[in-house]
Amino acid sequence: MKYKYPVYQPNLSGNEKNYVNECLDSTWISSKGKFIKNFEDNFSRLVNIKYSAGVSNGTVALHVALLALGVGKEDEVIVPTFTYIASVNAITYAGAKPVFVDSDPVTWQIDPKKIKEKITGKTKAVMAVHLYGHPCDMDSIKKIAIKNNLYVIEDCAEAIGTNYNSKHVGSFGDVATFSFFGNKAITTGEGGMVCTNNLETYNMAIRIKGQGLARDQEYFHDIIGYNYRMTNICAAIGCAQLERIEDILERKRKLAKNYINGIKVLGIDYHKETGNVKHSYWMFTILVNSEKERTKLRNFLAENGIETRPTFHPVHTMPMYFEKESYPVAEDLGKRGINLPSYPDLTDEDVDYIIGKIKSFYNVS
Numbered sequence: 236m237k238y239k240y241p242v243y244q245p246n247l248s249g250n251e252k253n254y255v256n257e258c259l260d261s262t263w264i265s266s267k268g269k270f271i272k273n274f275e276d277n278f279s280r281l282v283n284i285k286y287s288a289g290v291s292n293g294t295v296a297l298h299v300a301l302l303a304l305g306v307g308k309e310d311e312v313i314v315p316t317f318t319y320i321a322s323v324n325a326i327t328y329a330g331a332k333p334v335f336v337d338s339d340p341v342t343w344q345i346d347p348k349k350i351k352e353k354i355t356g357k358t359k360a361v362m363a364v365h366l367y368g369h370p371c372d373m374d375s376i377k378k379i380a381i382k383n384n385l386y387v388i389e390d391c392a393e394a395i396g397t398n399y400n401s402k403h404v405g406s407f408g409d410v411a412t413f414s415f416f417g418n419k420a421i422t423t424g425e426g427g428m429v430c431t432n433n434l435e436t437y438n439m440a441i442r443i444k445g446q447g448l449a450r451d452q453e454y455f456h457d458i459i460g461y462n463y464r465m466t467n468i469c470a471a472i473g474c475a476q477l478e479r480i481e482d483i484l485e486r487k488r489k490l491a492k493n494y495i496n497g498i499k500v501l502g503i504d505y506h507k508e509t510g511n512v513k514h515s516y517w518m519f520t521i522l523v524n525s526e527k528e529r530t531k532l533r534n535f536l537a538e539n540g541i542e543t544r545p546t547f548h549p550v551h552t553m554p555m556y557f558e559k560e561s562y563p564v565a566e567d568l569g570k571r572g573i574n575l576p577s578y579p580d581l582t583d584e585d586v587d588y589i590i591g592k593i594k595s596f597y598n599v600s
């Protein structure tokens with residue numbers, strides 16, 4: 236079904252075509268070419284981080300980040316159960332064990348108070364996932380990590396433009412990852428980035444993403460690596476996107492403001508900006524009263540041309556990672572949340588229309 240209002244669509248109206256054509260005309264279409272370095276350097280400036288390595292998507296970015304820190308067999312990595320599956324799968328790819336923690340009911344992010352209970356002698360790292368564009372409580376997470384000698388990996392796939400204490404997320408942990416899938420704040424089609432301030436971690440990430448190539452010897456490989464490289468074509472799209480990132484992020488915050496004002500009269504709960512943070516509202520998300528109500532509202536909106544998404548099912552409810560242990564906040568958020576259309580080309584009138592439909596569902600004028 237084609238929706239009049241999809242939940243997301245990228246804006247590719249700038250130099251995207253010109254730069255992609257430049258790749259085609261120059262024949263630099265694989266993972267060498269000027270756009271890769273440009274994109275990495277400009278992205279480092281956005282995040283205010285020393286090193287960025289482009290990779291083929293946000294999932295492999297996490298795999299590279301974990302391997303670059305030496306996470307592997309016998310290790311445990313603490314991760315929220317309320318996240319997208321890729322955060323958890325990457326831990327499994329690295330050979331480590333994901334250890335779930337519940338979320339904070341206000342921020343919806345990993346609950347630092349519950350991290351401590353899950354630390355064992357095998358815990359090597361905490362993965363802080365900045366879900367839906369709101370940051371985690373990085374002060375508390377870092378304090379716990381320092382005290383227990385743990386690495387911090389930030390999964391910033393959904394948090395381009397998100398600030399914590401006036402600093403872009405990605406610069407708080409030992410390593411951070413981003414995704415540039417078509418529904419992210421900026422896209423490269425498929426793509427990802429591994430960011431760090433640590434030169435050793437960066438060098439290791441470069442080797443892992445590039446087939447484990449030894450540093451000073453051509454075609455000599457001294458570790459098992461992967462081909463996780465980003466193409467020049469993807470980076471070209473990313474360069475064009477970065478030229479307009481401030482406008483895109485501003486527009487998305489404005490849409491969120493419109494949604495917040497519009498739904499006020501309904502008293503519907505939503506994912507609020509909490510603390511000294513900047514929520515980038517990757518997806519503007521509301522919380523309705525029950526799972527049943529969510530299904531009815533989503534169906535009603537779909538009938539009116541509005542695509543929505545349910546919030547993530549907690550990963551511990553899925554067969555590969557099933558646990559009997561209950562994570563009540565994650566389970567509740569996973570049942571009642573709805574992501575509303577959040578793309579930058581949505582006009583104020585479009586948001587008014589969507590809000591109007593939500594109001595008519597609840598019989599409020």
Ligand SMILES: Cc1ncc(COP(=O)(O)O)c(C=O)c1O
Pocket residue numbers: 292293294295318319321322364366390392393413414415416426427
């Ligand atoms: C929290 C989170 N982590 C990781 C990823 C993986 O990124 P990609 O789809 O680029 O592999 C996503 C993608 O949506 C995500 O939302």
